[in-house]
Amino acid sequence: MKRRILTLLLAVLATQVGALANPAYACGCGAMVTDARTRIGVDRETSVVRWDGRTEQIVMRFTVGGDAPRAAWIMPVPGRATVELGDGRMFGELRDLTRPERRTRHYFWPRDHDWPFSSGMSDGAGAAPLAPGAPAVGVVGREQLGDFDVARLTATDPDALKGWLESNGFTLSDRLAAEVKPYVDQKWEYVAVRLAPRQEGKVLRGELDPLRIRFDSDRLVYPMRLSRMAKTPQSLGLYVLADHRMEPATRIGGSAPKVTFAGTIAPGHGPLADLAGGAPVFLTAIDQEFPEPGRIDGDHELRATAEDNPYRRAVYRNELLTVAGGVPVWLLTVAAVLVALAASAFTLRRSRRLRAAARTDAA
Template identity: 75%
Template structure:
């Protein structure tokens, strides 16, 4: 019975796609399934997470490739969620806020590109680059741009079965084991049908972001379904909270890397996520070379201290004094010292040769 319930739940999550026969390509926080014989892959997922201790908001966008004209994407959520289109401008603000600091690293001896190895003397440093859960399926449906969004529950197998039969869905069998933990915990789901408007358009490049909001007393970022991906996965996560945050574990990926940590005052786009308040921003990158090793969802916690961090990019700059390379002054001074020493020695030698011989005393008479 449990296996049957799981299979029905999986079918529900592929809302409006009809018959789906391809293996799922997973993205960082859900599964993406193409239509028919098409294929789709998610190469990069970037998300902004805002957590205030009671509510979690996730603004996410995907960079996809393949030839699918439509696909289904699903995301498990711990409580009832609301969904709307996200503001793509928040990603630009975050990228600017987390740019690395450019610093000069001075060197003494000339390198390739410095005079005399180049045609000119100059600085050659590179330019800086809730309500009670209903027992039955669909709790909300919206058309958001290119997205047809359905918010679903799966607490009543009978009602779920009826909804499935009336909509006729199938999903890959491989999803059954992966969704079981969410079924056991009573999570709900956001199911999205992605179908670009316009004849012949395919899902390719960076898609419009979605903003998902739900109540939660812990910061959790769903990742378990990513284990179904067939290619390495890359996750970029911006976390806006009261303190610096860190993942509790690696969940089967490489060690998460913090690329920025510090307090920011959000600009007008980010202010919509923070209600205009100052927040501590933690930027995290993580790679998953073997997605099949992913063993859970990311849970993030506050670190012991709000230690700031910013990456530094060093650019080699030849050391100068008064606009002249220091090595040239040093070598020039040394050469002049040697030259002056040689001149002085030469003059002394010449002076000794030109001087008359010293008179000799006459011999004493006997």
């Protein structure tokens, strides 16, 4: 039965990919597929995850480079999914909300760029259609969203899909088949996205429109296993909106996750407020590096931390300690010391003269 289901999945994926039969890239939440004559690379992936305990939403935006006029992206999901275009303004809102706090640290003694060690000058500063099919082959929904042709897939009729694979003559790599097998065993479903610009001659490059994927889930999970196929180090950036501060349960083969922001936000309007449901929500921003993608051993499952401790990064600017008018404190201190030394020397000399005069008078 497992072999039949795996055959089902390969048939569905092959149908969505069409001629794109050379899976060569992986990204933080899925696999990117292109043909052998072109290349595409995910330069950056930013994801926003909203989880209310029952429903999970993932808004993803890719920044890609290369010369591919089309590609396909495959993402496993634990439940029946809906897909729509996201609003790119959300990422600007999050960037502003999580911007590091700027602080100033003062130092006493002058450094290389300060007077008298410097001169005082500052440094310059048309999509090809998907293969046809009927609901019996497990395609439960298909939408054209901008430059994306989106299919939502299930594994309900292995025999029909096996025949579909044979009749279309498509194959995928053995490695991808091995990597998706755990999802097949867990009876996950799949979102297959065909990235094909409608403008003739256009290639996939730069920031793509974000996609918003929604599915029911009683746990917060972020699919990562397919990133094992990546040939270069991977990085993950997540904005997590939930009732509490969240953290990955394990490293899943990467470096220790780093929290770059944690705190309650209350967006009043706009796409972020819409995703948050119009109410205050706890935002956790997490970064993680995967220097050896082959060591990734599962998907991220996130859990609430023991306490909702807030955190914000700080960026420090070092400045010379000055007083009103910009006079360096060290200069005033040195001047005061010199005046004190001069006064002490004058007092000492005067005292000596007075003692010498007193001895002369006594003689």
